[in-house]
Amino acid sequence: MGYQLELRHFTYFLAVAEELHFRKAAERLFISQxxxxxxxxxxxEIIGAELFIRNKRNVSLTVAGEYLKNEIAYIFNHIDFxxxxxxxxxxxxxxxxxxGFLGSAIQTVIPELLVKVDKENPKIQFSLxxxxxxxxxxxxxxxxxDFGFVRLARVxxxxxxxxxxxxxxxxxxxxxxxLDEYNFKNVAQVSSEHFVLFSSDYSSIYYDKIMSICEDQGFTPIVSHKSVHAQTIFKLVESGLGVAIVPTSLQYGFDLNVKFLEIPxxxxxxxxxxxxxEDNRNPALEKVRRFL
Amino acid sequence: MGYQLELRHFTYFLAVAEELHFRKAAERLFISQxxxxxxxxxxxEIIGAELFIRNKRNVSLTVAGEYLKNEIAYIFNHIDFxxxxxxxxxxxxxxxxxxGFLGSAIQTVIPELLVKVDKENPKIQFSLxxxxxxxxxxxxxxxxxDFGFVRLARVxxxxxxxxxxxxxxxxxxxxxxxLDEYNFKNVAQVSSEHFVLFSSDYSSIYYDKIMSICEDQGFTPIVSHKSVHAQTIFKLVESGLGVAIVPTSLQYGFDLNVKFLEIPxxxxxxxxxxxxxEDNRNPALEKVRRFL
DNA sequence: TCTAATTGATAACCCATAGTTATTAATTAT
DNA sequence: ATAATTAATAACTATGGGTTATCAATTAGA
Structure with a gap:
């Protein structure tokens, strides 16, 4: 009775929710079981809800506990920040x-943004x-x-x-x-070659678009390699392991032995x-958003 | 030192930030000054920031304290909620x-259930x-x-x-x-036609029952196509690729060029x-089960 | 079927620390 | 000056978080 929730409770709860084992969780927290x-x-008792189901051999989260686990993780992040x-x-x-950013955004967009914001708010710090x-x-x-630079259709x-x-x-x-800028007409000209693509789990919309470019030209590309890094893709192309289709702006900022032909x-x-x-509470966020 | 922030600190901080007076804030909190x-x-000390400026006669918030005051108010609201x-x-x-449901259940049973549950528990959400x-x-x-709508004999x-x-x-x-409602007597009348059926792996009891209907009439149907979707089956029938036997209730909710003749x-x-x-721990489950 | 090992819960004790009272130093009002 | 404020300091008290010892229930192995 009359007790009060404290962050200590949240810390302990999270440990048990993650370990699903009281002794192990206690060990991790350096306290006794x-x-x-x-x-x-x-x-x-304070919350008025059963959070764990303990049946002498197994510990598991209730639905309410599952919900609370996610919320507490968020609350801790927010307090930390x-x-x-x-x-x-x-x-x-x-x-x-x-x-946060996809590798392909660091070439042009982000540096420009940082310069602009820094000019008006030199005291705002960035982590990338x-x-x-x-x-x-x-x-x-x-x-x-606070911000992410992504290639996504829906959020x-x-x-x-x-x-x-x-x-x-x-x-x-x-x-x-x-092929060069003079004799290149469309991607069907490389339909028989192997392709190096971005991994679909890194950016699925990206992957799909590239597939649709090929399909529109009447062929399905033979994918030989996938990678998450532009640098790697270029290296593979340079080594003759295939050709690739990437956003045009990626041609700047790398120093590699490949040529870019914009697809017309x-x-x-x-x-x-x-x-x-939407409800991000970082007060510096507004200063950045004006530049977008 | 090794101290830890607790919600207690936040509560006290808020009281002082609002009263801007240590004695009055202490009174309000029922503790000593x-x-x-x-x-x-x-x-x-824990946060590493000066939160109040005390000059022996006045207490005021620093800029950092002002920021923290707003955030803590938000954090408390969020925790409360x-x-x-x-x-x-x-x-x-x-x-x-x-x-989860078989396509054939979405016409009548599920909508009725959802309406009933929603009426008494408007805050329960459904995923279908x-x-x-x-x-x-x-x-x-x-x-x-949590629930499945199936056609099965055993589980x-x-x-x-x-x-x-x-x-x-x-x-x-x-x-x-x-054939029409007047001259239709039994399925033996279509024994020579091709049949479109539900795939047996989608619902095997379903498949078996339809086979037994035919067997009772003394013939084994010639199965030309199988599908998992009622919509597809109707399309195939409409296109003249065969006839089908399905639960009567499926005749509602589709807008297709086929006729239903109930088998007497x-x-x-x-x-x-x-x-x-049996041992599903989702507490919302009970509220739904009462309507079944 | 018995024993050993492991689980989380209970009970009783201990001590760190939140909260106490008493006091001080500084400021303002009279 | 003096009285009446303020928040900070110092020393003490006692609540309750953390401890050890133990139990009851379950599982694994002999």
């Missing part, structure tokens, strides 16, 4: 913006991390990221999306390939979008 | 019910997915599904089953077929059953 059991029991942000503000910085579409969405939702509820760059596609060939007369475009969470 | 002062000081939501889910008046009998049983057992141990609808069978013919004087019935797992 009975102490942990009692805290969890107290927590269940808030505390750090408070310390930063205290020291005169105006906070930190955490940005290359991540897949999927990981970025997850990180945005759980408040571990979950509560996440905003805005296209920031539309790019044509180019065919990437080894430097000594017989096709409707497909590589669209880069920014995503962020 | 020195205790409050010490907790706030500790909090500032989460805790209440968790209790609600535990009691079963919220949450999600995952339902069309699946084969086999996949539903698998999903129920592995706790990925594994631990899975409950209850019939919810008994239906007669109808012969499905192209609109211009010579046969014992076979298409039985639709609900299945669920």
């Amino acid at each position: 009975p102490g942990l059991s009692r805290q969890i029991k107290q927590m269940e 808030t505390v750090k942000q408070t310390a930063l503000i205290d020291k005169g910085s105006e906070g930190e913006i955490r940005i 991390e290359e991540m897949s579409n999927y990981d970025q969405v997850k990180a945005i939702v759980s408040d571990q990221l 979950p509820d509560g996440v905003c999306i805005k296209a920031v760059q539309t790019d044509t596609f180019s065919l990437v060939l080894p430097k000594d390939h017989q 007369n096709i409707p497909q475009r590589a669209e880069l979008s920014v995503i962020w969470k | 020195p205790g409050l002062s010490r907790q706030i000081k500790q909090m500032e 989460t805790v209440k939501q968790t209790a609600l889910i535990d009691k079963g008046s919220e949450g999600e019910i995952r339902i 997915e069309e699946m084969s009998n086999y996949d539903q049983v698998k999903a129920i057992v592995s706790d990925q599904l 594994p141990d631990g899975v409950c089953i209850k019939a919810v609808q008994t239906d007669t069978f109808s012969l499905v013919l192209p609109k211009d077929h010579q 004087n046969i014992p076979q019935r298409a039985e639709l059953s609900v299945i669920w797992k």
